[in-house]
Amino acid sequence: MSRSTPLSNRIENWLPRLVLAPSLLVVLVAVYLFICWTGWISLSSSMIVPKYDFVGLNQYVRLWSTPRWHTAVFNLFVFSTLFLALTTGLGLLMAILLDQKIRVEGTLRAIFLYPMALSFIVTGTAWKWILNPALGVQKVVNDLGWTSFVFDWIAQPTFAIYCVVIAAVWQSTGFAMAIFLAGLRGIDNSVIKAAQIEGASLPRIYRTIVVPMLRPAFLSVIVLLSYIAIKSFDLILALTNTGPGSATEMPSTFMYSATFRRDQMGVGAASAMMMLMTVAAIIVPYLYSELKESRDGQ
Amino acid sequence: MANNAASFRRQHRIGRAVIYGSLFFMAAFYLMPLWVMITTSVKHLDEIYAGSFIGLPQQITFDAWRTAWSEACNGTACKGLKPYFINSLLLTIPAVIMSTGIGAINGYVITKWRFPGSNVIFGLLLFGCFLPFQAVILPMAQTLGILGLAGSLPGLVLVHTVYGIAFTTLFFRNYFVSIPDELVRAAKIDGAGFIRIFVSIMLPAALPIIVVSCIWQFTQIWNDYLFGASFTAGENAPITVALNNIVNVSMGRKEYNVDMAAAMIAALPTLFVYVVAGRYFVRGLTAGAVKG
Numbered sequence: 001m002s003r004s005t006p007l008s009n010r011i012e013n014w015l016p017r018l019v020l021a022p023s024l025l026v027v028l029v030a031v032y033l034f035i036c037w038t039g040w041i042s043l044s045s046s047m048i049v050p051k052y053d054f055v056g057l058n059q060y061v062r063l064w065s066t067p068r069w070h071t072a073v074f075n076l077f078v079f080s081t082l083f084l085a086l087t088t089g090l091g092l093l094m095a096i097l098l099d100q101k102i103r104v105e106g107t108l109r110a111i112f113l114y115p116m117a118l119s120f121i122v123t124g125t126a127w128k129w130i131l132n133p134a135l136g137v138q139k140v141v142n143d144l145g146w147t148s149f150v151f152d153w154i155a156q157p158t159f160a161i162y163c164v165v166i167a168a169v170w171q172s173t174g175f176a177m178a179i180f181l182a183g184l185r186g187i188d189n190s191v192i193k194a195a196q197i198e199g200a201s202l203p204r205i206y207r208t209i210v211v212p213m214l215r216p217a218f219l220s221v222i223v224l225l226s227y228i229a230i231k232s233f234d235l236i237l238a239l240t241n242t243g244p245g246s247a248t249e250m251p252s253t254f255m256y257s258a259t260f261r262r263d264q265m266g267v268g269a270a271s272a273m274m275m276l277m278t279v280a281a282i283i284v285p286y287l288y289s290e291l292k293e294s295r296d297g298q
Numbered sequence: 299m300a301n302n303a304a305s306f307r308r309q310h311r312i313g314r315a316v317i318y319g320s321l322f323f324m325a326a327f328y329l330m331p332l333w334v335m336i337t338t339s340v341k342h343l344d345e346i347y348a349g350s351f352i353g354l355p356q357q358i359t360f361d362a363w364r365t366a367w368s369e370a371c372n373g374t375a376c377k378g379l380k381p382y383f384i385n386s387l388l389l390t391i392p393a394v395i396m397s398t399g400i401g402a403i404n405g406y407v408i409t410k411w412r413f414p415g416s417n418v419i420f421g422l423l424l425f426g427c428f429l430p431f432q433a434v435i436l437p438m439a440q441t442l443g444i445l446g447l448a449g450s451l452p453g454l455v456l457v458h459t460v461y462g463i464a465f466t467t468l469f470f471r472n473y474f475v476s477i478p479d480e481l482v483r484a485a486k487i488d489g490a491g492f493i494r495i496f497v498s499i500m501l502p503a504a505l506p507i508i509v510v511s512c513i514w515q516f517t518q519i520w521n522d523y524l525f526g527a528s529f530t531a532g533e534n535a536p537i538t539v540a541l542n543n544i545v546n547v548s549m550g551r552k553e554y555n556v557d558m559a560a561a562m563i564a565a566l567p568t569l570f571v572y573v574v575a576g577r578y579f580v581r582g583l584t585a586g587a588v589k590g
Contacts, residue, residue, distance in 0.1 A: 118565050129558070130331060139350050234538070260528070
């Protein structure tokens, strides 16, 4: 008896760690080891099957001398800038409008949010059809009498990327709105009341008092949206399939086709590492500050 | 003075009209694709080619839905979406249950049984939420091959469970933080152990976050395309892969009504979950994303 108590105590002490250990192990392998593994492939001469020799930064040199990759990086830049600006702006606008004691708030919120429940493959399929010049928006406007109206961005190499922006913004605004709305609801109403009594107009109150108070919500929205932008893969496949030509190629689609279609596994792995580094540059400082804050708060 | 009040009221009315007007305009824009998908899916093909994408159907027919469900071709076979729909169910349900269960117990340990280094472990787990999956696809394909799970549904279940742990742990961690530590301490004094406290105190209190985690995981896994396309082949593909193949089959006249019906079928389970439990969905998204 006197011996079994310390033993069971010791088990009690180690049990939490034992329970957490498998998850930790799985994540160490499936995230961190696999990242190193991909990094290794990116330094090898792998083509169709992985090889584990060492050719230095050759694959990275090849990657950066591929015009298609330049298109992908440029598109990612255009897409993320517009996607971030539009989604954040529209989401904030929606949240502010919904915060004005609207009678049908619940219904409107549901309407703005439902696209989030859909997969990008579904979204892409629907928007491909709406943006199709022969049957979609262009035809409707033409049939209404404005016969010279042209809206064929999806078939134009220069403009197709903006179609991806439209569909992605449509899909993600509700998400930004939900976070901003939660932020707005967390703001003390008496601050707004006091400013109102002093005669400040509502837009002014929002611009100078409320929006600056939403800083944490802005940070969350921007971090999560940048992540969605870098990952965006299925939407492009379903909407434009990286076309016309390779006009809507993105790093995510580039990686996939280099690896699985064009037998350039090394280049694919190098592009994946470039994506990872971009994400890490955004996420790691964010996670660090979040975790540090929560520790300080306790 | 009275004049002033009247002009103020008028201004207020105009302001309200602008607010409602813009909200309803945006609502129409956000509903449009759903409207287009539904109406197109019940139109005859001839009507689609003759008319525009936005009008009401003259005659409602469910032929396109039947074709999409049981006959549509995806390049390799013409069995419709049905087998792939079942695949998605078979892989989503176990992956959701497993990742949620693991997340629950991880969150419990991280918040209520802190030990030196548990915060570091949480940080390591958290990066998994933001991992671009392209960076792990090649090693994962190799590993699945070594495990003998390449191209199979169990392999895909494993992948989704593994990469779901980061998010589910985050959910439960953020939720359990708000449950007072005193409760756990009191239970320990009463002689309750690690497992007992989890089962009879934490789990019953965790119901809302269990719902959140299940909805989130269900949506993520059901909607996944990258893993499905990379790790399965042919008959084992999930519904998103099959849908994309059906839509991209380019033989004969494009059957837009079948495409839209197929897209609706692929979207129905997540839409259903969202309609039934959407309030929790919003709460789940904002939990931890904004510091209250």
